[in-house]
Amino acid sequence: MSRRVCLSFLLAAAFAAATPTALAQAVSTPGQEVSEPAQATSEADGFLRALPGRELRLPADHANHPRTRTEWWYFTGQLFAEDGREFGFQSTWFRRALRERLPTQAPPLAVRDVLLYHGALADVDRARTQFTERVSRDHAPWARASEERLEVVTLDASLLDPVGDGARVLLDAPVGDARLRVAIDFGTVTPLAHGEEPGLSLKGSEAGQASWYYSLPRLPLSGSLQLADGSELAVSGEAWFDHEFGSSQLGDEQVGWDWFSVALDDGSELMLYQLRHTDGSADATSSATLRRPDGSQRHLRREDFELEVLERWTSPRSRARYPAEWALRIPSEALELRVRPRFADQELSTSGSTGVVYWEGLCEFVGERAGGAVMGAGYVELVGYADSIQGAFAAPPRAVEPTQDA
Numbered sequence: 001m002s003r004r005v006c007l008s009f010l011l012a013a014a015f016a017a018a019t020p021t022a023l024a025q026a027v028s029t030p031g032q033e034v035s036e037p038a039q040a041t042s043e044a045d046g047f048l049r050a051l052p053g054r055e056l057r058l059p060a061d062h063a064n065h066p067r068t069r070t071e072w073w074y075f076t077g078q079l080f081a082e083d084g085r086e087f088g089f090q091s092t093w094f095r096r097a098l099r100e101r102l103p104t105q106a107p108p109l110a111v112r113d114v115l116l117y118h119g120a121l122a123d124v125d126r127a128r129t130q131f132t133e134r135v136s137r138d139h140a141p142w143a144r145a146s147e148e149r150l151e152v153v154t155l156d157a158s159l160l161d162p163v164g165d166g167a168r169v170l171l172d173a174p175v176g177d178a179r180l181r182v183a184i185d186f187g188t189v190t191p192l193a194h195g196e197e198p199g200l201s202l203k204g205s206e207a208g209q210a211s212w213y214y215s216l217p218r219l220p221l222s223g224s225l226q227l228a229d230g231s232e233l234a235v236s237g238e239a240w241f242d243h244e245f246g247s248s249q250l251g252d253e254q255v256g257w258d259w260f261s262v263a264l265d266d267g268s269e270l271m272l273y274q275l276r277h278t279d280g281s282a283d284a285t286s287s288a289t290l291r292r293p294d295g296s297q298r299h300l301r302r303e304d305f306e307l308e309v310l311e312r313w314t315s316p317r318s319r320a321r322y323p324a325e326w327a328l329r330i331p332s333e334a335l336e337l338r339v340r341p342r343f344a345d346q347e348l349s350t351s352g353s354t355g356v357v358y359w360e361g362l363c364e365f366v367g368e369r370a371g372g373a374v375m376g377a378g379y380v381e382l383v384g385y386a387d388s389i390q391g392a393f394a395a396p397p398r399a400v401e402p403t404q405d406a
Contacts, residue, residue, distance in 0.1 A: 001344035021152060045069070046100035047247035049208035056199040056214055058191060059166025063245065064095065064145035064152070065212075066113070069247040071095045071145075073152055075171065075184075076261065076379035077239030078362065079225065085233070088122035088342065088362025088379070089180060089227070091242075091336050093152040093159055095138075095145050113138035115145060116353050117154035120346075121175035121225075122362045127343035129361070130176020143282075161186075182223030183241055187217045190269060194289045196299045201283045203248065203275065211246030215261070215289075217269045218261035238263065240379065242271075253277050256384015258307070260328070260339065261334040262365045268335075272300070272328070274307055276384060290333065298333075305330045313344045318357045320347070320386035328365075337367035339380065347386075357386035 012200040048067035065071055072094045094116040102112050113352050116136040134154045136143035145152045149164040157173035167187035173180055192215040193199040201213035219239040226232045259273040272288035288300035311325035326339040346361025359382040366375045 009016070029397075034106050035160070045247075046082075047097065049248050050200055050210040050212050050246040052197050052200055054199065054212065056191065056193050056212070059161070059186075060162075061149070061185075061212075061214070062150035062161065062166055064144075065245045066097070066147060068245045069097045070120075071245035072243070073150070074242040074244070075239050076236055076242075076360075076362075077219070077221065078377045079180075079221075079235040079237040081233040081235050082224065083233060086124040088124065088346075088406045089175050089237070090118065090120040090360055090379070091159075091171060091180065092118045092158070093145075093154055093157065094118075111137035111139075113145070114153045115143045116151070117157040117173065118348070118353070119157065119173050119175040119180075120348055120360065121178050121180075122342065124362065126340050128347070129346045129348070130178065131348050131350075132176055133350055134174075135353045144385065145348040171223075172296070175225075177228040179226040180223070180227070181206055182235065183219045184219050184221045184241075186216060186219065186241075189219055191216055192269060192291055193299065194271060194299075195287070196301075198297075201244070202287070204283075204285060206248075206253075209248045210250070210330075211244050213242070215243075215271055216241040217261070217263045217291075218268050235261075236370075238342045254283055256382075257384075258323070259381040260378065262337075262362075262363075262376045262378030264365065265375045266369060268369070268374075268380075272305060274309075290330065291331075291333075300330065302389065304332060310338075313341075315347050315359075315386070317349070318347065318386040320357065320359075322347070322359045322382050322385050323392055328367075334370040335367070335374075336369075337365045337383075339363050339365050339376070341380070354384075358383045359385065 003247050015020055039236040047069040072092060075091045077089055079089055097112060099112055102110050115136055115138055119132045121130045134157055136155055141153050150161040150169060152159045160170045162170060169184045169186055171182050171184060194213045195201045198214055199214055202210045203224035216242050216353045219241055221239050222236040223233045224232050227284060254275050255278050256276045257273055261271045264271050269291045274286040277283060283301055284302055286302045288305055290300060306329040309323040312321050312359055314321045324341060324344060328337045328339055330332035340363060342362045347355045347359045361380060363378055363380050365378055368374060
């Protein structure tokens with residue numbers, strides 16, 4: 001889940017009702033026979049682009065997809081420490097392919113992929129955000145992304161499914177000047193597959209201007225948080241996992257995005273993103289995914305929700321002026337939420353990796369659904385306020401047929 005031309009080095013994209021039956025058909029289980037659609041690649045660079053017809057396959061799709069140019073594994077969540085302190089965290093691994101394949105006689109230091117990591121810790125009690133970043137060329141064992149299972153390593157930041165069955169994942173990574181070591185339970189969560197065709201998230205009007213995108217909300221976790229002074233806190237909580245992969249680019253008219261995720265206490269879950277134009281208007285492909293308390297899932301188009309900015313905050317470092325409070329409404333679902341950061345300064349500067357300044361932080365969501373009170377904790381990402389991403393992404397070139405699967 002960022003903004004100057006150099007961001008294109010890292011990211012290829014930001015980010016009708018679907019019944020439980022339709023969702024089950026879109027997410028295949030281990031051992032089930034599936035077939036690849038007639039996917040398309042860029043004629044210029046050979047990378048696989050996201051088009052309709054591909055089923056989401058878990059746990060296999062947790063792994064690396066080297067036929068796509070860009071991929072990320074993105075965790076946000078809330079931690080509760082044994083001493084009563086509360087934290088928010090972000091741990092994100094990125095893969096960016098610099099070329100489709102290495103030449104036959106490539107020199108020893110030639111690289112196809114670059115792997116990056118961002119880690120942030122929001123200390124709610126102290127209203128303090130810490131951030132760290134890593135970058136490395138793909139070079140096992142120090143930096144690697146497995147095609148066989150969820151296993152991504154960028155130097156001292158690792159994400160590993162030790163068995164390969166998609167049930168339990170180990171996260172061991174720096175978050176600011178602290179270190180987070182937790183086990184995350186993947187096995188009991190039903191995925192949210194985003195898009196009108198579940199799993200295909202559109203980012204523009206042209207064919208292939210999309211990504212494959214799904215989330216796992218409400219992931220139970222437990223482990224430890226080692227602080228800078230060497231002390232260690234036992235922590236537990238919940239995480240939200242986003243996995244997105246594709247090869248297309250955003251359009252020149254898109255200058256940034258606002259992204260929201262929340263798990264509400266009535267059992268519902270919501271992911272929403274709004275792509276912004278130069279004039280501040282929302283792109284028509286902005287959308288959301290709502291899972292109701294009964295488990296049914298609905299894809300929301302831009303006209304199905306309202307997002308109103310109520311307050312703003314100016315960063316003392318970048319001078320960017322970010323939204324700092326929202327009214328979020330989905331009238332057809334009788335859902336209205338007030339969204340507020342737990343504290344204002346959760347801005348991140350990635351000068352050591354992607355060269356981008358953005359805001360990503362822990363927020364509270366409070367409101368009502370059909371007359372009943374609801375609340376929850378979630379994350380918001382705000383991109384393009386410190387620097388516009390206009391011109392950072394080109395429209396995808398004409399497509400041709402691929403020769404192998406994603």
